Amino acid sequence: TKDDFSYQLACKEEYHGVHDQQSLLECNVKTVQNVTILTVTWKRVGGDASLLEYHKEENNSTLGFKFAVPSWNKKNMNVSLLLTNTKMADKGEYECMVETDSGDATATTSLSVTVMYKSPTMSSSPENSIKQNTNVTIFFNSTGGHQKGLIWWFDEFGTNCTESAELVAKETDD
Template sequence: MAPIGILFFIFTVICVGAKEVLFTVQCKTESVGQYGQQSLLECWVQAANGATDAGIRAISWTKEGLEGPLVFFNKGKMNKTPGYQLAEPPLNKKHTNVSLLIANTTMANAGAYKCMVITNSGDAVGDINLKVTAKYSKPTIRSDPKEITVKRDGVLTCESHGGYPKGEIRWIVEHDTEWTKGSKMEEKLDKRGLFHLSSKLPLLRGSIFSKYTCAVYSASGSREAEAIFVVEDIPSLGTQGREKEFDAASKIIAPVVVIGSLIVGLLVALLFLRRRRQSGHLRSDPGEEEGLDAIDNSFQM
């Protein structure tokens, strides 16, 4: 098997002697690949000037910054660099799909690519750019000291790794209030070319919340993952407030209910006795009348 460099030289010579171009190579302007997944660089041969048969003779895929072709197809024979292949190798003259498939995408695969095609009617070149992204891992939170209390200062550290491009860590406290301004984030590139994010949030005694959420956002602003840290010895402010309000209300309502019941009972008794006296069923009793008059006078005051 001849080296790919020699085959590429032959390919270039063929291009020089090719006929008038009746076909073009159309490619998407940009393709977005996910780190660790397959990536497809889509290109196809399109007829020009009424041509109906492409008759592909040779295909070459190259990447800017690398010598020689990544994939080279000529006269039915395929030469390729490990990890690269044609999505659909040409099997007949009507074949038009010349897309490139990358098996396991890494940051090194990002960049500009060219697809050169020779047909029975001429040659053409298409360009496409590959952009590689990577999702950040679920963040982890550690505290210093290990047990956070309201009586001493502390620090929360949130970390997430394996993402690209550079993202952001944000802090959210109770009632969905963002608390990021008080934090400090650092980012580093690892050997794979991916970002490691780390954010420190200082906690000051007397102003510590019961729950902290560390959220990781991508470069486009979408929320990818989060972690929650709970301070165990701080009761929920909402529950504590409701309990205090209930106790205060109970102390006020109980005596009011008792007094109100007594007043209602006395009013009912007074009304009943007056009706009996007015209807003539109650005999005149000076002592009883004096008692009714005293009760009546007390409510009229």
């Protein structure tokens, strides 16, 4: 009967993803008997829309979300979710719901996302012929990070000049 089942849905509590890379939210049906999966649904906790759903032999998924196992079928107990191109907006809690011919189970997991800064570039104004005791503007540019960075400036004697520098941070789409 549906009330007499012995399986569980095992997901790790937390995952760490990297921006613009794949992220895997592992979830497996652990069972002592053969079960057939009837429905799998992955969604954001608190969200209405399914990110991935298997029901009645059909897979439906939102762009960027899919089963981690490429040729997944109802006998496969690995119901892990693959995010194909992780974004900052993907961080948060996820819920996996599985219905089998032996009962239902739900598990949650969370995803944090890290964004790596790209290699910095430096330039100055004037670019060439910098003379001693004249004003020079130095530009330091790095993109890709999510949070505002902090730059420390030191002169040739090791004196911290950070207070006399102006930090301008601009938000971009990357």
